[in-house]
Amino acid sequence: MSNGFLQVAVSGRADERGFQHGRILADRIHRTVEFYTRIFGQSASTLVELANHFKQKIREFNGEYATEIESVAEGAGLDSWYIYVLNARSELLSLKTNECTAIYFQKTGILGQNWDWASVLEPLTVLMRIEHPNGHVIQMITEPGIIGKIGLNSSGIGVCLNILRIKGRLDGLPVHVLLRAILDSQNIDQAKIAVEKAGHGKASNILVGDQHGNCFDIEFARDRSLTIGPQQTFVHTNHYIGEHINPNAGIFRCSYARKQTAEEKIKALTTYSVEDMKSILLDRSHGEFPINRRYTPDDVIEEMGTVCSVIMDLPNQTIHLKRGHTVDTDFSCYIL
Incomplete structure (x- = not known):
């Protein structure tokens, strides 16, 4: 590999x-x-x-x-x-799988997440650079064929995604298209306008930050949205926190545990650096529900675990990226 x-x-x-x-x-x-x-x-x-x-x-x-x-x-x-x-x-998917831990350090403008999903997609995933005729540049980790995902742009804006679960049909603008619109934004106010224009009909969380420490977090709950924060450090996993929609039981135990672990580790930080973010995203201290997740069998997607860890240093416009769930491989650094 x-x-x-x-x-x-x-x-x-x-x-x-x-x-x-x-x-x-x-x-x-x-x-x-x-x-x-x-x-x-x-x-x-x-x-x-x-x-x-x-x-x-x-x-x-x-x-x-x-x-x-x-x-x-x-x-x-x-x-x-x-x-x-x-x-x-x-x-289109309504799975019992919980995926992804996203974190933002407002003080240093560092945004990161683990993308936890199907092992079959690890060898297919790409790092894509998109350059517009006006010189605006996007760099994102994405699945082949999908036009928007986790990444940053030349205006210092970055975005992370957590999939959430709620009952009912989801028929709004696809969240991956909204992610692209955020990455096409030239400032955080434009990103907010894109979110407002997108409307509802989704079950996802979008965490957006910029190089100046500005941020916002939106939970889409099918027919409404919930605004969270801003906070100096922010963690989101795969349950709603704006309202008590998903109880800390059953399939959501993993999401609650990962959020608690990340928040406990953040409390001990003093520098809020890229290395600090790495230490959290690679953490396996919780035996049953670690943040960094080895591939395990899944009834629908065959195997599920950490496909990659992504860290965006927004002030320096760099992505630190590590493929897979192994903790002994190094991150690679890509300059926008």
């Missing part, structure tokens, strides 16, 4: 960026699509219907994103509906 992720760079207009994305990553996109269409558990006709719904939502929000998605499909040699449902995968 390589210690790093494949690095991919795309640039130009939306159609050019999308086609480059699809052509360069065609094989990985096909494999990612195969994985998700299998676990969606829906017929092709149903997925086409859902894709058309999300296509309309995305086009209404920002037509360039629909163009980019359709160009990814063209570059990969796939019908566009596959890429639409891929970008809406968080809205």
Whole structure:
């Protein structure tokens, strides 16, 4: 296994960026699509219907994103509906799996998280650099075919994601498209406007910070949203904290335990550095529910654990990235 992720760079207009994305990553996109269409558990006709719904939502929000998605499909040699449902995968899946621990140090502008998900995606995941014609640059860790995920931009804005669980259908703008809109923002106020424009219909938490220590956290709870913070240090896992929606029992015990462990470790900090963030994201002190999670069997996604650890030093516009759950491999540093 390589210690790093494949690095991919795309640039130009939306159609050019999308086609480059699809052509360069065609094989990985096909494999990612195969994985998700299998676990969606829906017929092709149903997925086409859902894709058309999300296509309309995305086009209404920002037509360039629909163009980019359709160009990814063209570059990969796939019908566009596959890429639409891929970008809406968080809205289409309702799993019992808890994933991801996200943390922000407001004092030093350092944002980080573990992305905990399916082991099959570890060798497929890429570090993508997107350059717009106006010079705005994004660097993000993403799944092939998905146009927005965890990352930072040249304006010093970074974003993390936690998937949440709530009853009911999720039919709003896909959260991964919203992540892209945040990364396309040139200041934190623009990011807030993007969140407001996106509306509801999601079950996710978005943690946004910038190089100056400004931050906000939004929990989407299907038909409403909850604003959390800001706080000097902030931790979010996979249960709602704005309201008591998910009890500390059953499948949510893991989320509560990881949040408690991270907060206890933060209390002992004095410097709030990249190294401090690494020590938290790699922590395995809780035997049953560690922050850094080895792959374990899962009924739906086969194996689930820490796919990668991502740390964004927003003032210095660098990403520190470590592939997989092993704690004895080094982080690689990438300058925007």
